[in-house]
Each structure stands twice: as C-alpha cells, then as structure tokens.
Amino acid sequence: MWVRASMTYRVSFWMMTVAGFVIGALDFIGIWILFHTIDSMGGFSLREVAFLYGATGIGLAFADMFVGRIERLGQMIRMGDLDTMMVRPVPLLAQVCSNEFALRRLSRILLCTIVTGWASLYVEWTPMRLLVMAGMLTGGAAIFCSIFVMLACIQFLTADGVEFANAFTYGGNTITQYPLAIFPGEVVKALTFVLPLAFVNWYPALFILGRDDPFGMPQWFQFLSLVVGAAMLWLTTFVWRFGVRHYRSTGS
Amino acid sequence: MSLIEVRELGRTFTVRKKAGRLRRTSHDVEAVRDLSFSIDAGEMVGYIGPNGAGKSTTIKMLTGILVPSSGSISVAGLDPSRRRTELARRIGVVFGQRTTLWWDLPLRDSFDLLQKIYRTDPARHRENLDEFLELLDLHDLLDTPVRQLSLGQRMRGDIVAALLHDPEILYLDEPTIGLDVISKGRLREFLRALNERRGTTLLLTTHDLQDIEALCDRVIVIDHGTAVFDVSLAGLHQRGGSRRTLVVDLVDEAPPIAIDGAEVVRVEGPRQWLAFPTEASAAPIVAAVAAAYDVADLSLREPDIEDVIRTIYAGAGRMSP
Structure with missing residues (x-):
C-alpha cells in the first residue's frame, strides 16, 4: 500500500518534470520559429533574446523552488495548517515555504540553463560581465521571491488572491522573456520604478551583451540588480509582517 | 506576577456582507471584549462558554496566532503576538479538531521531526517520549501513519507532540471532542498526572462538563466575548444556585x-x-x-x-x- 502510493507519486513526479521541460521548450521554440520570419526583435538577435529568456527563467525557477509553495497560503489558512505552524518555534515564512519542497521547477532550471548557456557562448566575457551575470541571477531570483511573497500576503486579507499573484510573477516572467525594447517607454518605466522586473534581466543583460540602452536610462542601472533584489527582500519582510498581523484565522 | 495575564482584552472582526449586486456592507463583530483574567503557574483552568462565545479567539490570542484589537496579554512575561516564535518553545497547543502531526508520516517520524524543530535535547526528548508513550499506551502505534489512526489515538499522539518540549503551559481546545468514554477517562487521568508531577499549567476549552469536573479547580465562563464568571468549581455550583x-x-x-x-x-x-x-x-x-x-x-x-x-x-x- 505504502510502496504503491510512493511509486505513483514517483511516476507522477517524473511525468511532471518531463512535461515541464517539454512545455518550457515549446515556449522557447515558439520564439525560435518567430525568428525565421523576422531578423531581430526590437533590434535584438535570437541569441540575445535567448539570453534574456534564459536569465529571467532561471530567476523565476529558483524563486519558485524556494518560495513557490506560498501560493498555497490561502489553502493553509482555510485548512487551519497555518495556526499549527504559528505555534512552532520556527519562522513562519520558512515553514510555509518548506511545507512541501517543490522540485517541480528543476526541469525549468535545466532548460533555462541550457538556453542561457547556448546564448552565453556568443558573449565576449570579461570579469566584470561575469560579476554582473552573477548579480543578475541572484538579484533576479530575489526580485521574483519578493513578488511571490508580497502578493501572497494578499491572501491574509482575502482568501483568494492566487490568480492575481500569478499575473505578476508568471506574467512578469513572460514580459521579460522579450527585449523590453519592443515595449513603449511607459511600460519600461513601470517595470523599472513600480514593479522592478526590468532588473531581473533587462538592465544587466544590456551590460553583458554590450548593448546601448534604447531608452537612455542611466548606465549604472545595469549594475543594480543585486541592490534592487536586496531592497525588495527588505520591503518584503515588512509586508509579510503586516500580513501576519492581519491574519484572521478561521473559526474552529 | 501571574503566568498568564489578560487585561481588558478585545478583538473585533470586520465582516463583509454582500448587499445588492456590487455594494458591500461591512460591520464589526466583537468576538472578545473587555476580557480580563489571570492564571497562576500550576493551575488547571476550564474555559467554557457556548459556541461563538470567543473561546477559540482567546486561545488564538494567547498563543500569538491572532493580534488583539485592544487590551494586553502577557504569557510567561512575553507579549504573544510580538514574540510568538519565542513563546512557542514554552507552550504546547492541542487543537481538538485538527492534528498538528504530519498526516502521511508514522507517529515516530512526527515525534523525531518535532525534536528537530524544537531542538529539544535528544536525551530529554527520549525520556519524555518513553514516559508519555507508556502513560498513553501508544507504543504499539508508533509505526502507523497518522492518517490511519483512530480519532482517540490521534488525539493522544497530538498531546504527546505538544508536550515533548516540556512546555510550561498546555492549551487544549476541545481535547475530548468525539472521543469515547474510555478514551476520555484515560486522557483526563493523564492530564491530571501531568499537572501533579510537572506542575504544567493547563487551560482547556470544552463542551464536555465532565472534563471540567474531573480536571479543573477553577472555571472561567465566557459569553458574548467577555468573562461572566471566574470562580472555583465549588463556587460555580453556588453561583448556579445548584x-x-x-x-x-x-x-x-x-x-x-x-x-x-x-x-x-x-x-x-x-x-x-x-x-x-x-x-x-x-x-x-x-x-x-x-x-x-x-x-x-x-x-x-x-x-x-x-x-x-x-x-x-x-x-x-x-x-x-
């Protein structure tokens, strides 16, 4: 009985992993096919777009792996699991996120690493560019983590906010898969100052790829990913604490 | 200073109701209001009241799960909602209607995990575990996954889980709900022994007044969110004019x-x-x-x-x- 239960689980795990890989790959193949009819997207070549695609994908996948379980916060609240976690001597956020460790994003990390790796072959690497790359991936994951957690906090106030949150995380991922050059300046400004997704890949990638900023934003923005990521995480702690203090529990 | 101090405690919930297609009205419900009491170390207190009187809300504020709207609480010298994680080491909580154990894990693994979560001294953990398993007759069930346990067995498991880290205070929210007479009796016996031997302070909410009679030296009766009576068991009989x-x-x-x-x-x-x-x-x-x-x-x-x-x-x- 036990063995069978875990076997089914294992099979479904592999199926999920493979499916995730295929879906992700199809996603990228879509862009690739697009490049058969166009030569550049907003002035960016296929390799450059692949670099952007991979970078944001890695950021999101790592964030999803670390804090992705938080999208089930609403369910934990309804089931009363959160009450149980709150009376244990471990930080609540850590418990919520580790409730079920999500390896499901492994396939996505793998895929995005392959895509980024391929695109990186054509980058002229310098120590500074490698440094910016490291900052980009860490900062990107931090930014996505923050957005995941902050938006999940809505669930402390209203039970359903998952779809709303997904619009920003997965939606944000989709937007940043493309060079922001194809969007109007207002969108780019919003993605810089309001929801700083442009720091997940766009600004650092401009530096790594040696491109000029088509919107003429200050060049030092390109080194800010890690700082923005840290600032977002700091802000997140306040939002989370606010959420917990407004938790209403369930009547039992 | 008492172990638990509650002063003029209040908690309001805003309830939104749909009124018409788009309009929503909201009104405040006072789940707890102007509630004051204090409990000394080693007391066994029954906390009773009709459904919706504010019992669970109070327990949730005492454990730090809910933040009070007004008034103050001090448990073991700490403000529960501000220092919840710290307080967690010093209290044990049993929710009668849900389990704190891991559904798919055998009891043994759940207990091991708790030792790691609370960072209890391993020797102390084993000592406690042996004693509680013996008293609650759980030895044979250690390898059974929690989801296969009966309600009574699960409840005993939950109580062991809540006590492994030597808490000073044990909150029990409806601990005997749904249990048969024998299980109830055994549980009461265990709790009484716990209080006598270790001086653990007990606060329990219940609908089963036999629990109160068997366990508590003191009863706080709450209705409409505020304490109606706070008396000894004998005093309760007097007040009731019985x-x-x-x-x-x-x-x-x-x-x-x-x-x-x-x-x-x-x-x-x-x-x-x-x-x-x-x-x-x-x-x-x-x-x-x-x-x-x-x-x-x-x-x-x-x-x-x-x-x-x-x-x-x-x-x-x-x-x-």
Missing part, C-alpha cells in the same frame, strides 16, 4: 416531608426528593428525616454541572443586550 438532592425511600407513603433547611421537590409513592443548598451539610438533614420518619433507604445526589451551567448561561443571557 442544590444537592437527598432521595428518601420511606417505608410507607407519606405527605411531603417537612423539615428545616430542605424542601421537597418531587414525590413518587414512598420516594421523596429533598433539595438543599450545596454548602449545607447533609448530616443534620439526614438525621432530622430519620428521626421523624421510618426510612427504608437514603441516597445523596451531587448537583449536575450541566444544570449549573445552563442556569448561568440563562442568567448571562438576561444580563447582556
């Missing part, structure tokens, strides 16, 4: 017995029921009856706590708007 009953079987049928300090409440052939206040001694009444009548048999009935509570609720209902 009376003991002497059942007298006379040799022959007789008119109602007339003696001072007791009144006849029921007559059924040769059997008569005499009620008298709880604080009065039964001896003079028995003597008076025996002197005046030919008595075949006598029996004494203690007041039924359910009646007492019912009287109190009815009274409380009149007091509040």
Whole structure:
C-alpha cells in the first residue's frame, strides 16, 4: 500500500518534470520559429533574446523552488495548517515555504540553463560581465521571491488572491522573456520604478551583451540588480509582517 | 506576577456582507471584549462558554496566532503576538479538531521531526517520549501513519507532540471532542498526572462538563466575548444556585416531608426528593428525616454541572443586550 502510493507519486513526479521541460521548450521554440520570419526583435538577435529568456527563467525557477509553495497560503489558512505552524518555534515564512519542497521547477532550471548557456557562448566575457551575470541571477531570483511573497500576503486579507499573484510573477516572467525594447517607454518605466522586473534581466543583460540602452536610462542601472533584489527582500519582510498581523484565522 | 495575564482584552472582526449586486456592507463583530483574567503557574483552568462565545479567539490570542484589537496579554512575561516564535518553545497547543502531526508520516517520524524543530535535547526528548508513550499506551502505534489512526489515538499522539518540549503551559481546545468514554477517562487521568508531577499549567476549552469536573479547580465562563464568571468549581455550583438532592425511600407513603433547611421537590409513592443548598451539610438533614420518619433507604445526589451551567448561561443571557 505504502510502496504503491510512493511509486505513483514517483511516476507522477517524473511525468511532471518531463512535461515541464517539454512545455518550457515549446515556449522557447515558439520564439525560435518567430525568428525565421523576422531578423531581430526590437533590434535584438535570437541569441540575445535567448539570453534574456534564459536569465529571467532561471530567476523565476529558483524563486519558485524556494518560495513557490506560498501560493498555497490561502489553502493553509482555510485548512487551519497555518495556526499549527504559528505555534512552532520556527519562522513562519520558512515553514510555509518548506511545507512541501517543490522540485517541480528543476526541469525549468535545466532548460533555462541550457538556453542561457547556448546564448552565453556568443558573449565576449570579461570579469566584470561575469560579476554582473552573477548579480543578475541572484538579484533576479530575489526580485521574483519578493513578488511571490508580497502578493501572497494578499491572501491574509482575502482568501483568494492566487490568480492575481500569478499575473505578476508568471506574467512578469513572460514580459521579460522579450527585449523590453519592443515595449513603449511607459511600460519600461513601470517595470523599472513600480514593479522592478526590468532588473531581473533587462538592465544587466544590456551590460553583458554590450548593448546601448534604447531608452537612455542611466548606465549604472545595469549594475543594480543585486541592490534592487536586496531592497525588495527588505520591503518584503515588512509586508509579510503586516500580513501576519492581519491574519484572521478561521473559526474552529 | 501571574503566568498568564489578560487585561481588558478585545478583538473585533470586520465582516463583509454582500448587499445588492456590487455594494458591500461591512460591520464589526466583537468576538472578545473587555476580557480580563489571570492564571497562576500550576493551575488547571476550564474555559467554557457556548459556541461563538470567543473561546477559540482567546486561545488564538494567547498563543500569538491572532493580534488583539485592544487590551494586553502577557504569557510567561512575553507579549504573544510580538514574540510568538519565542513563546512557542514554552507552550504546547492541542487543537481538538485538527492534528498538528504530519498526516502521511508514522507517529515516530512526527515525534523525531518535532525534536528537530524544537531542538529539544535528544536525551530529554527520549525520556519524555518513553514516559508519555507508556502513560498513553501508544507504543504499539508508533509505526502507523497518522492518517490511519483512530480519532482517540490521534488525539493522544497530538498531546504527546505538544508536550515533548516540556512546555510550561498546555492549551487544549476541545481535547475530548468525539472521543469515547474510555478514551476520555484515560486522557483526563493523564492530564491530571501531568499537572501533579510537572506542575504544567493547563487551560482547556470544552463542551464536555465532565472534563471540567474531573480536571479543573477553577472555571472561567465566557459569553458574548467577555468573562461572566471566574470562580472555583465549588463556587460555580453556588453561583448556579445548584442544590444537592437527598432521595428518601420511606417505608410507607407519606405527605411531603417537612423539615428545616430542605424542601421537597418531587414525590413518587414512598420516594421523596429533598433539595438543599450545596454548602449545607447533609448530616443534620439526614438525621432530622430519620428521626421523624421510618426510612427504608437514603441516597445523596451531587448537583449536575450541566444544570449549573445552563442556569448561568440563562442568567448571562438576561444580563447582556
């Protein structure tokens, strides 16, 4: 009985992993096919777009792996699991996120690493560019983590906010898969100052790829990913604490 | 200073209701208001009240799960909602209606995990575990996944889980709900022993008044979010105006017995029921009856706590708007 239960689980795990890989790959193949009819997207070549695609994908996948379980916060609240976690001597956020460790994003990390790796072959690497790359991936994951957690906090106030949150995380991922050059300046400004997704890949990638900023934003923005990521995480702690203090529990 | 101090505690919930297609009205519900009490270390306190009186809300504020809207709480010198994680080491919580154990894991693994979460000293952990498993007769069930346990077994498992880190205070929210008589009895025995041996402070909410009678030296009755009574168990009987009953079987049928300090409440052939206040001694009444009548048999009935509570609720209902 036990063995069978875990076997089914294992099979479904592999199926999920493979499916995730295929879906992700199809996603990228879509862009690739697009490049058969166009030569550049907003002035960016296929390799450059692949670099952007991979970078944001890695950021999101790592964030999803670390804090992705938080999208089930609403369910934990309804089931009363959160009450149980709150009376244990471990930080609540850590418990919520580790409730079920999500390896499901492994396939996505793998895929995005392959895509980024391929695109990186054509980058002229310098120590500074490698440094910016490291900052980009860490900062990107931090930014996505923050957005995941902050938006999940809505669930402390209203039970359903998952779809709303997904619009920003997965939606944000989709937007940043493309060079922001194809969007109007207002969108780019919003993605810089309001929801700083442009720091997940766009600004650092401009530096790594040696491109000029088509919107003429200050060049030092390109080194800010890690700082923005840290600032977002700091802000997140306040939002989370606010959420917990407004938790209403369930009547039992 | 007492172990638990609650001062003028209040908690309001804003409830939104749909009114019409788009409009929503909201109004505040006071789940708890102006609640004050204090509990000393080593006390066993029953916390009772009708459904929706604010019992669970209070427990949630005492454990730090909910933030009070007004008033103050101090548990073991800490403000629960601000220092929840720190307080967690010093309290144990048992929610009767849900488990804190891991559904798919055997009890043994759940207990091991708790040792890691609480970073309990391994030797101490083993010592506690052995003692509790013995007392609650759980040894044979250690390898059974929690989802396969019966309600009573699971509850015992939950209680062990809540106690492995040597908490000073144990909160029990409806611990005997749904249990059979034997399980209830065993659980009560265990809790009493726990309090005697370790001096653990117990606060339990329950609907089963037998729990209260078996365990608590003190009872706090809450209704409409505020404490109606905070008395010893004996005091509760007094407040409820409850009376003991002497059942007298006379040799022959007789008119109602007339003696001072007791009144006849029921007559059924040769059997008569005499009620008298709880604080009065039964001896003079028995003597008076025996002197005046030919008595075949006598029996004494203690007041039924359910009646007492019912009287109190009815009274409380009149007091509040």
